[in-house]
Amino acid sequence: RFGWSGKSFRVTNWGMSIQQSSLGGESHPVDVIELEFKETASGIYDWNNGEETLIDLSSNTGLSDPFDIDAPTSIQIVESVFVPSGFKAIAQTKVSWDASLHSFVNGYDVEYKLASDSTYVHHTTTPAITTDIFDLTPGLYDFRVRAKTVLGFVSEWTNHIQELFGLRARPGNPADLTVVTTEGLAHLTWTQSVDVDVIFGGSVEIRHDSDTSTGDWANSVRLAIVGGASTQATVPLRDGHLLIKFVDTTGNKSIVAASVAVSQDSAHNWTTLDTATEEPGFTGAKNNLVVTASKLTLALNGGDVEPAGDYTFIANDIDLGSPRKVRVTPLIDVVTSLVNDLVDSRTDNVDDWPNWDGVEGSECNARVEFRHTPDDPTGAPVWTSWRRLNANIVWAWGLQYRLQVRSTDDDANIEISNLSVMVEEKLAL
Numbered sequence: 001r002f003g004w005s006g007k008s009f010r011v012t013n014w015g016m017s018i019q020q021s022s023l024g025g026e027s028h029p030v031d032v033i034e035l036e037f038k039e040t041a042s043g044i045y046d047w048n049n050g051e052e053t054l055i056d057l058s059s060n061t062g063l064s065d066p067f068d069i070d071a072p073t074s075i076q077i078v079e080s081v082f083v084p085s086g087f088k089a090i091a092q093t094k095v096s097w098d099a100s101l102h103s104f105v106n107g108y109d110v111e112y113k114l115a116s117d118s119t120y121v122h123h124t125t126t127p128a129i130t131t132d133i134f135d136l137t138p139g140l141y142d143f144r145v146r147a148k149t150v151l152g153f154v155s156e157w158t159n160h161i162q163e164l165f166g167l168r169a170r171p172g173n174p175a176d177l178t179v180v181t182t183e184g185l186a187h188l189t190w191t192q193s194v195d196v197d198v199i200f201g202g203s204v205e206i207r208h209d210s211d212t213s214t215g216d217w218a219n220s221v222r223l224a225i226v227g228g229a230s231t232q233a234t235v236p237l238r239d240g241h242l243l244i245k246f247v248d249t250t251g252n253k254s255i256v257a258a259s260v261a262v263s264q265d266s267a268h269n270w271t272t273l274d275t276a277t278e279e280p281g282f283t284g285a286k287n288n289l290v291v292t293a294s295k296l297t298l299a300l301n302g303g304d305v306e307p308a309g310d311y312t313f314i315a316n317d318i319d320l321g322s323p324r325k326v327r328v329t330p331l332i333d334v335v336t337s338l339v340n341d342l343v344d345s346r347t348d349n350v351d352d353w354p355n356w357d358g359v360e361g362s363e364c365n366a367r368v369e370f371r372h373t374p375d376d377p378t379g380a381p382v383w384t385s386w387r388r389l390n391a392n393i394v395w396a397w398g399l400q401y402r403l404q405v406r407s408t409d410d411d412a413n414i415e416i417s418n419l420s421v422m423v424e425e426k427l428a429l
Contacts, residue, residue, distance in 0.1 A: 009037035066104060069153055072129070072145050074098040075160035081167065081196045082134060088201025088249050091166035095123075096130040100147035100155060107148045115140040115161060138166040170255055171195040171202070171246040177258035179242060184327070184391055186237045186262050193228060193246045201249040202228030207257075208240055210333055210418075215241025215259035218336050222365045223390065236390030238329060239264050264391065270327060270424040276315035276401060277420040284314040289405060296405075296416040298364075304410035305339060311403040318399035318423065323374045326423050328399065329391045330368035333418040338411045363412035366405045368421065372396035389421065399423065 013036040021030045075097045082092035095110060107127050111120040116139075124131050125148065140163045147155040176191040188206065193199055204227070207220035220243055226233045228246065235242065241261050245254040278284060280294035288309035290299045298306045320326065370389040375381035377398025386402065401421050405414060 008040050008042065010040040012036045012038045066149065066151055067153060068102075069105065069147050069149060069155035070100045070102045071155040071158045072097040072100050072108060072147055073158060075143060075145055075158055077141075077143060077160065077162045077164075079164060079166070082132075083196055083200045089167070089197035089199075090135045090249075091164070093133045093136050093164060094130060095133065095143055095145070097145050097158065099129050102147060102149065102155070104149040104151060105147045105155075106150045109146050109148060109154070110143075111145075112136075112141055112143045115142050120144065136164055136166060138164055138168040140164075167197050167248060167250045168252065170252045171198045171248050173254045173256040174204070174244050174246055174258040177242075177244060177260050179260045179262055181237055181262060184237050184264075184393055185234050186242060187232065187234045188242060188244070188260070189232045190244060190258060192231045195246065195248060197248040197250075198228040198246045200228070203247045204228060204230050204233070205245050205247055205253070206233060206235055207243045207245075208235075208238055209243060209259075210238070210240040210331060212240055212261065212263075215243050215257070215261070217243055217245070217257045219334055221332060221334060221367060236392070237262060237264055238391045264329070269427040271427055272422060273320060273326060273425050274318055274399075274423040275420055276313055276318065278311075278313055278315075279416075279418050279420070282311070282416075282419070284316065285312040286310075294417070296419065298405055298407055298413050300339070300413075305407050305413045307407055307410070309405040311405070313401040313403070313421070316400050316402075317377055318401075319377050320397055320399070320423070323395060323397040324425060325393065325395050326425050327391060327393050328370060328372075328389060328396075329422050329424070330389045330401075331418060331420045331422060332366060332368060332416060334364070334366055335415045335417070336364045336412060337415065338409075339413050363409040364405070364407045364414035366403060366414060366416060368401060368403055368419075370399060370401050370421070372400075373398045 015034045017032045017034060018029050019032050020027050075095065078094045080092045080094065081089045083089045107125050108129070109125050110123045110131050112123060112133065113120045123133055140161065142159060142161050144157040144159045146157045172194055174190050174193070178189050180187045203225050205222065206224045206226070207217065208223050209215045209220040211219065223235045224233060239262065241259045243257040243259040245257045247253050282291045282296045286309070288299050288306040289296055289311055296311065298309045300306070368389045369386045371383045371386050372394050373381035373383045374395055374397055381398055383400070389401070403419065407413065
């Protein structure tokens, strides 16, 4: 910078010379005019009586005072989601500001802290007027920026307080859920999530509600979890409703699930060979489970819900009489609720509540498992390992069932009102 503009000079000497120039790519001689100047001002020739005092009509420089540094202004904070190549999505906070007007500024110090903290974190010193901070946890933050000169002097801090939501915002709701059923399977398709923290590192949760009239996330059990970038999945076919929600990298779920009704109807006729029904007594062996008002629930421990419980069917040794190809389908009706939830104790904004009951339903899950054998179950059979029971078609003589119940929230409990397993055999056409 020259340090002045529109300043008058008097030419005190000039000359010409020939110098070599590489302008244009090749070296060649050019004529150069060389000038020497002395500052002046037109007002120096004016004279009025009494102006004997010497004044400087042409200031030597317009540069800023090196000791009085103008602070940067207008700090702005913009949140977004950033995806490093091949990795899961993380929160990105872009901090920008208007540059200092001081002539000698060559950098800016950027610091931040949670509003509740007393010590700032130094993020960077940069010559730019913007910087990115990654993976800040949600909360109320105090950001500050100051200018720094080449001489080492600094301006006052400029502060800006703003709440960051990070990846706390819920994903959008799934849309365009459709199903195509084949023998024993349901092939689901949906429109891909628009949220990058679902696509990269998130997931799609698929659940089943046995109610054939309507699907309710809070009354469903988990069937499968697929990658967040997925737009399709195949799951076992059972009567009721299939539901999906998007889940981001922090576990936040869509507010509203997409659902579709499904039925096990097929071109083949099936006949029932056996039904193991546990309600209303649920008299099988229980671990951390209790029966209350004809409903099977997780037990409480000091007011908190037990995280896991197991149940063994009382009708646990199914003998089909001989080996045969059968379809085995669980029938389970559940409701999830919060046992210690009070509206007055909630701290979130009411607009952020997924429902007035205070539970999304996915805090709890119940899964029926089974094992089978092609051998006579009254002899010395060799059983398969335990595995999840959906609507499995197996070659079996003997069958055994059990139930596993889980809760990820010590306030969330599950109520199982109906629990049974039906064994069917396909009739010849």
